[in-house]
Every structure is written in structure tokens, then in C-alpha cells.
Amino acid sequence: MNKIIEITQLNKVYYGPEDREREGLGVLSDINMRVDDNEFVSLLGPSGCGKSTLLKLIAGLDNDYEGSISLRGKNPKNTRIPVCYMLQKDCLIPWRTMISNILLPIEIRKGNIKTAKENLKSLIAEFGLAGFENYRPSQLSGGMRQRAALLRTYLMDGEIMLLDEPFGALDEITRMQMQDWLISVWEKHRKTVLFVTHDIDEAIYLSDRVIAMSNIPGTIVGEICIDFKRPRTRDMLLCTQFNEYKRSLMGLLTND
Amino acid sequence: MKKSKSTEKKNKSNDVGLKGLPFLLGGLFIILWQLAVDILKIQPYILPGPVDVMKALYKERILLLSHTIVTLSEALIGFGIAVVLGVVLGILMGYYNIIRRMFYPLFVISQTIPLIVLTPLFAIWFGFGLLPKVLIIILGCFFPITVAFTQSLLKTDEDMDELLSVMGASRWKSFLLVRIPQALPGLFAGLRIAVTYSIMGAVISEWVGAQKGLGIYMTRAMTSFKTAVLFADVLIIVLLSMGLYKLVEIIERKITKNIIY
Ligand SMILES: Nc1ncnc2c1ncn2[C@@H]1O[C@H](COP(=O)(O)OP(=O)(O)OP(=O)(O)O)[C@@H](O)[C@H]1O
Ligand SMILES: [Mg+2]
Numbered sequence: 343m344n345k346i347i348e349i350t351q352l353n354k355v356y357y358g359p360e361d362r363e364r365e366g367l368g369v370l371s372d373i374n375m376r377v378d379d380n381e382f383v384s385l386l387g388p389s390g391c392g393k394s395t396l397l398k399l400i401a402g403l404d405n406d407y408e409g410s411i412s413l414r415g416k417n418p419k420n421t422r423i424p425v426c427y428m429l430q431k432d433c434l435i436p437w438r439t440m441i442s443n444i445l446l447p448i449e450i451r452k453g454n455i456k457t458a459k460e461n462l463k464s465l466i467a468e469f470g471l472a473g474f475e476n477y478r479p480s481q482l483s484g485g486m487r488q489r490a491a492l493l494r495t496y497l498m499d500g501e502i503m504l505l506d507e508p509f510g511a512l513d514e515i516t517r518m519q520m521q522d523w524l525i526s527v528w529e530k531h532r533k534t535v536l537f538v539t540h541d542i543d544e545a546i547y548l549s550d551r552v553i554a555m556s557n558i559p560g561t562i563v564g565e566i567c568i569d570f571k572r573p574r575t576r577d578m579l580l581c582t583q584f585n586e587y588k589r590s591l592m593g594l595l596t597n598d
Numbered sequence: 599m600k601k602s603k604s605t606e607k608k609n610k611s612n613d614v615g616l617k618g619l620p621f622l623l624g625g626l627f628i629i630l631w632q633l634a635v636d637i638l639k640i641q642p643y644i645l646p647g648p649v650d651v652m653k654a655l656y657k658e659r660i661l662l663l664s665h666t667i668v669t670l671s672e673a674l675i676g677f678g679i680a681v682v683l684g685v686v687l688g689i690l691m692g693y694y695n696i697i698r699r700m701f702y703p704l705f706v707i708s709q710t711i712p713l714i715v716l717t718p719l720f721a722i723w724f725g726f727g728l729l730p731k732v733l734i735i736i737l738g739c740f741f742p743i744t745v746a747f748t749q750s751l752l753k754t755d756e757d758m759d760e761l762l763s764v765m766g767a768s769r770w771k772s773f774l775l776v777r778i779p780q781a782l783p784g785l786f787a788g789l790r791i792a793v794t795y796s797i798m799g800a801v802i803s804e805w806v807g808a809q810k811g812l813g814i815y816m817t818r819a820m821t822s823f824k825t826a827v828l829f830a831d832v833l834i835i836v837l838l839s840m841g842l843y844k845l846v847e848i849i850e851r852k853i854t855k856n857i858i859y
């Protein structure tokens with residue numbers, strides 16, 4: 343397996359507006375992790391432990407940290423390395439139709455919109471958005487907005503998808519549907535995913551590997567390989583093996 | 599989102615009931631005015647009744663029209679230049695912090711000088727032609743446009759900016775993609791305020807001296823005690839301002855509709 347992300351001894355401290363000289367807020371401490379090609383890895387941790395911060399650093403949005411991050415051997419501090427990044431919010435532009443929101447990454451890298459639109463047809467159907475191309479985000483349901491944002495993320499030209507709690511804002515039922523849908527789409531395309539969540543079931547159900555983080559300052563307290571075979575089914579959530587995984591993750595998360 | 603939609607609906611149903619109300623009140627006012635003038639036998643040079651005003655409007659229609667054209671063209675030229683100026687300054691100050699820090703205070707100071715003081719001064723410097731009038735209108739109009747536009751351009755959505763930068767968009771590109779469209783309602787709020795200033799600015803600067811225009815015609819009517827003509831003149835000014843305001847609203851609707859693609 344080829345590693346695509348490698349993080350070693352990463353420390354991140356946020357300084358408030360007035361305390362440059364003072365201690366600051368340690369958000370991430372001694373993070374070491376890797377993600378391999380075609381892997382689905384979840385980052386699981388309590389709210390506020392620095393998961394979003396870690397994704398931001400990997401996406402190259404903030405260069406103020408200690409330690410090293412490498413994407414395919416390159417450091418995002420020095421060069422822009424394209425990644426597919428999805429924030430906690432869907433960040434759809436309200437005055438654009440769904441289709442032109444989705445095409446935004448292609449528009450920005452000055453790709454051919456017309457051919458992209460043609461090629462997109464099957465993907466739009468796969469993402470359950472067919473027929474809604476010309477709707478504005480406010481006219482879409484929460485789940486559809488999230489799928490549109492996911493499709494837009496998929497069209498960004500990176501090798502890895504960084505997904506920050508994509509289903510965090512959805513209700514329980516929609517959330518389950520979205521998980522089922524995401525897992526089926528992912529099993530088809532197998533694009534590397536680093537998936538942030540604070541939902542243990544979700545992490546186990548979707549991932550090849552779950553990395554557990556502690557409370558702030560976030561450190562990695564352990565990781566578990568999920569050996570369920572693919573395609574995954576909901577039944578797997580009911581078997582004893584699932585409960586074993588869940589118990590050990592809960593153990594890791596409540597250790598401190 | 600949902601919440602705002604439902605309140606919108608509520609407002610709409612209220613609107614239907616309320617829409618007639620201003621007209622009703624206005625009509626009532628006009629009737630009372632006419633009755634008061636008739637019953638109390640007020641001299642027309644002190645307070646003409648609505649009928650007198652309409653008569654004056656009709657009698658002087660050709661003269662009034664020629665004055666209206668002059669005032670309207672002054673206002674439109676001045677307003678047009680102010681729009682271009684306001685949009686350019688707004689974009690510059692919204693995009694470059696340094697430019698904003700340097701010029702914003704100056705603009706504010708420029709607004710503390712009363713236009714009423716500048717009009718005679720401009721007449722001395724630039725004569726009684728078009729130029730001093732247009733300058734006054736520009737001075738009065740560009741400020742609300744610039745301020746409204748700049749302030750709305752400054753509203754940032756950090757998450758959106760971050761997402762766009764991960765997509766590889768330059769700062770200018772994301773300014774074009776998100777900031778400017780998002781600031782358009784603010785810009786139009788400024789335009790609506792400014793457009794009502796434009797007619798007012800034209801009239802005030804004509805008072806000081808002009809060959810033609812509703813402002814100078816107004817002073818002539820006043821000095822010859824043709825009060826009904828004065829009222830007719832004011833009526834035209836009000837209608838012009840309202841018309842321009844409506845026009846800006848229509849343009850706003852057209853533009854915001856086109857932005858949704
Ligand atoms: N720009 C910033 N400046 C200062 N502190 C910040 C900044 N961004 C985040 N923090 C702090 O860093 C900590 C971690 O935030 P982060 O958003 O990474 O948490 P998270 O694990 O994603 O939480 P959640 O699950 O609620 O999204 C929080 O305590 C937050 O207050
Ligand atoms: Mg977060």
C-alpha cells in the first residue's frame with residue numbers, strides 16, 4: 343500500500359488576539375498518522391478536540407504549526423497540493439443553481455464547463471440529484487444539499503477527500519440513508535477518504551480504519567481496523583463483532 | 599431559511615391589505631385640503647387648493663416640461679457619474695484595506711460639509727451652467743453608494759473563502775465569485791437612497807443660479823406669488839424622485855434575476 347498522507351509529530355497551538363506572548367491554546371499535540379491509497383479512514387473524537395483543525399492543516403489552509411505533514415511526499419506548506427475538501431457547512435452559493443454550484447471547482451480551474459456538464463449526468467444520477475439541476479440550494483432538502491456539496495467535493499481535483507462531518511447537521515433517518523448511500527458510492531469509486539465524525543457507529547460502519555482522538559489538546563489515543571468485508575450492510579451493525587469494535591472505541595475515548 | 603420564508607409570506611398577505619391604505623389616506627388628505635381652502639376662503643397665493651394646483655400644472659405644462667427636462671438631465675448625469683464612482687471606489691475599498699484606511703475618513707469628512715454651503719461656492723468657481731450642478735449631485739450621491747457597497751463587500755464568510763482557496767481560486771477570483779454578488783443588495787440600498795438625493799441636489803443647486811430648471815422656476819414662482827405654480831413644481835419634483843426610485847428598483851430586480859444562473 344502506498345501512503346498518501348503522512349503526519350509526524352504535529353503540534354498546533356492557537357493564539358488568541360491578545361496572547362501572542364502567552365501560552366495560547368494547544369489544540370493538537372503529537373499527532374502521528376498515515377492514510378493509504380484507497381483507504382476509508384475515520385477520525386473519531388469529541389467535539390472541540392481539533393478534528394476540523396487537523397483537516398484544515400492537511401488542506402494547506404494554515405501553515406502555523408510544528409511537525410510535518412506530507413501529501414504524496416510533498417509538504418502543503420510549500421506548494422498548493424490539490425485536495426478535495428468539504429467543510430462542516432455545505433458552503434453552497436445561495437444564488438447559484440445546484441448544477442453551477444457543483445461545477446464551481448471546474449469553473450475555477452478553467453476547465454471546459456460544457457463537456458464537464460455532459461460527463462456529469464451519470465454522477466448526478468448516482469448522487470440522487472437528477473432533475474434538480476436548476477434548483478437553488480434553498481429549494482433542496484438538507485440531504486440533497488449535502489450530496490450536492492459532496493459531489494462538488496468529488497469534482498475538486500485532489501487525490502484524497504477530506505470530509506468534515508458531512509452528515510453532522512442531518513436528522514437521524516436522513517443520516518442513515520446518507521451513510522448507506524455514501525458507502526455504496528464509495529465502494530464503487532474507492533477514492534481515498536479521511537472522514538471526520540463524532541459518531542461511533544458511523545465511523546465503524548463506513549471505515550476501514552478508525553482513529554480515535556482524545557479531548558483537547560487532541561492526541562491520537564489509538565486506532566482500530568474494521569475487518570468487516572465489503573460491501574457493507576446494515577446487518578453488520580447488529581453483530582457481536584460490531585459491539586466489540588464499539589466497546590474498544592468507547593474505551594479509548596473515555597480513557598482520560 | 600424556512601423561518602424567513604414563512605415571515606415573507608405573512609408580510610405579503612399583510613401587504614395586500616395595507617397597499618390601499620396610503621392611497622386612501624392620501625385621497626382623504628387631498629379632499630380635506632380642498633374643503634379647508636374652500637370653506638375657510640384661504641387666498642390662493644397663501645395656500646392654493648388641489649384644484650388650483652392641477653390648473654396651474656395644466657396651464658404651465660409646456661414651460662414646466664422644459665424645466666423638468668433640464669433638471670432631470672442634470673440629475674441623471676450627476677447620478678450616473680456618482681454610480682460609476684461609487685461602484686469603483688466601493689470595489690477598491692472593499693478589496694484593498696490600505697485604500698479603505700486612507701480614503702474612508704476623507705469621504706466621511708467630505709460629507710460633513712453642508713451642500714448648501716458648497717452650492718454658492720461652486721457657482722462662483724464654475725459659473726451657472728451644468729458643471730456646478732452635476733458636481734453637487736455627485737457629491738451628494740456618491741457617498742451613500744460608496745458606503746453601502748463597501749460595507750457589504752466587507753462582510754466575509756471565512757469558510758467560503760477557505761473552500762474557494764482550496765479549489766485554487768485567487769483572492770480576486772473569490773471576490774468576483776462571492777463577495778460582489780453577495781454585496782449587490784447593499785449596493786442597491788445605497789443606490790435607492792442616492793437617487794432621491796439626485797433630484798434634490800439638482801433643485802438646490804439651481805436655486806443659487808441657473809437659466810432653466812425646476813429649482814430656478816420654483817424661486818421665480820415664489821417671488822411672483824404664483825403659489826399654485828410653486829406647488830405644481832414641487833409635485834413634479836416629488837413625482838420625478840419617486841419615478842427614479844422605482845426605476846432603480848426595477849433595475850435591481852432585473853440584475854439580481856440575471857445573477858441567478
Ligand atoms: N481560528 C481559531 N482561533 C483560535 N482558536 C480556534 C480557531 N479555530 C478553532 N479553535 C479552537 O480549537 C479547538 C478545536 O476546534 P475544532 O474546530 O478543530 O474542533 P472539532 O474537533 O472540529 O470540533 P467539532 O466536532 O465541534 O467540530 C476549539 O477549542 C476551538 O475553540
Ligand atoms: Mg469540527
